[in-house]
Amino acid sequence: MLAEYQLTLPPKTLDTAAPEARALLENAKAQVGFIPNMYARMAHSPGLLATYVDGYTRFREQSGFTPVEQEVVFLTISRENGCEYCMGAHSVIADAMSKVPTAVTDALRAGAPIPDAQLAALNQFVRVMVVERGLPGRAEVDRFLSAGYSERHILEIVLAIAVKTLSNYANHLFHTPLDEVFAARAWKD
Numbered sequence: 001m002l003a004e005y006q007l008t009l010p011p012k013t014l015d016t017a018a019p020e021a022r023a024l025l026e027n028a029k030a031q032v033g034f035i036p037n038m039y040a041r042m043a044h045s046p047g048l049l050a051t052y053v054d055g056y057t058r059f060r061e062q063s064g065f066t067p068v069e070q071e072v073v074f075l076t077i078s079r080e081n082g083c084e085y086c087m088g089a090h091s092v093i094a095d096a097m098s099k100v101p102t103a104v105t106d107a108l109r110a111g112a113p114i115p116d117a118q119l120a121a122l123n124q125f126v127r128v129m130v131v132e133r134g135l136p137g138r139a140e141v142d143r144f145l146s147a148g149y150s151e152r153h154i155l156e157i158v159l160a161i162a163v164k165t166l167s168n169y170a171n172h173l174f175h176t177p178l179d180e181v182f183a184a185r186a187w188k189d
Contacts, residue, residue, distance in 0.1 A: 001082030001189045003172045011040035020046040024053055034179070038085055038167060041174040048166060055163040063156040067098035072119050073160045075108040076126040082189040083168035085176045091185035109187055121147030129157055 014035075017025055021043035025035050042049040060070060071094040078086035091109060094100035107114045114120040125144040128136045136144075141154070170176070178186055 001084065001172060002175045005173070006175045007041075007173045009041070009044050009174075011037065012043035013040070017043045018046050021049055024049050027053075034181070036089070037176050037179050038089070038171060038174075041176055042167070042170050048170065052163060052166045055159055055166075059156065059159050059163060063159070064150075064153060065156065068094075068100045068104070069119065069122055070160075071098045071100045072104070072108065072114075072122050073126050073157060074164055075105070076123050077130055077161055077164040078168055079108060079111060080127055080130040081164065081168040081172075083164075083171050084187055084189060085171040085178055086164065086167055087187035088178045088182045088185050091187065092182045095185070109185075118147050122149065125149075125154075126157055126160075129154075130161060134158065134161075 012021060012025065014022055014025055014029075024046075025039055025043055028039050029035050039049060042052060059065075063070065065073065071090060074090045075087065075094065078090060087109060091105055094105045095102065101116075103115050104119055106112075108123065114123050121144060125136065125140060125147075128140045144154070145151070
């Protein structure tokens with residue numbers, strides 16, 4: 001899903017980014033070997049990029065979700081928001097880094113049933129949180145908690161929704177092109 005209006009701001013580089021954004025771009029390049037197209041665009045707002053990176057890192061390191069569960073959360077949010085860039089990028093991360101079973105990633109991408117009961121419960125609850133704007137019903141919360149998750153996990157999902165909303169919306173506005181390293185898992189809404 002892309003916004004009707006496309007921002008015309010050119011991607012930032014290490015030479016053109018403000019100091020705060022430059023440091024974040026340098027760190028990304030050191031970690032993954034390149035500056036993701038999304039980061040180069042978000043760098044126009046150092047606060048946006050810094051908030052995204054900080055929240056993303058905290059979710060990855062402190063959420064209490066496994067790497068597989070983290071990808072279920074991120075892919076569910078990105079699919080609900082129709083973010084082509086994040087669906088492609090997180091599908092590759094799910095496959096290569098987080099070791100999500102391909103059947104799970106493919107189901108998330110297609111909006112199909114997930115062949116794992118606990119991951120299916122996570123996907124359903126995250127979807128409810130996004131669609132209902134953080135207003136789940138008691139029955140949805142009870143199902144989520146019965147699947148082995150905790151109330152703290154609900155708060156961590158709120159963090160993930162905030163982080164993915166930043167990236168999803170920025171990508172909608174920029175029409176961010178998918179980086180070549182993610183091209184094998186391109187996705188269209």
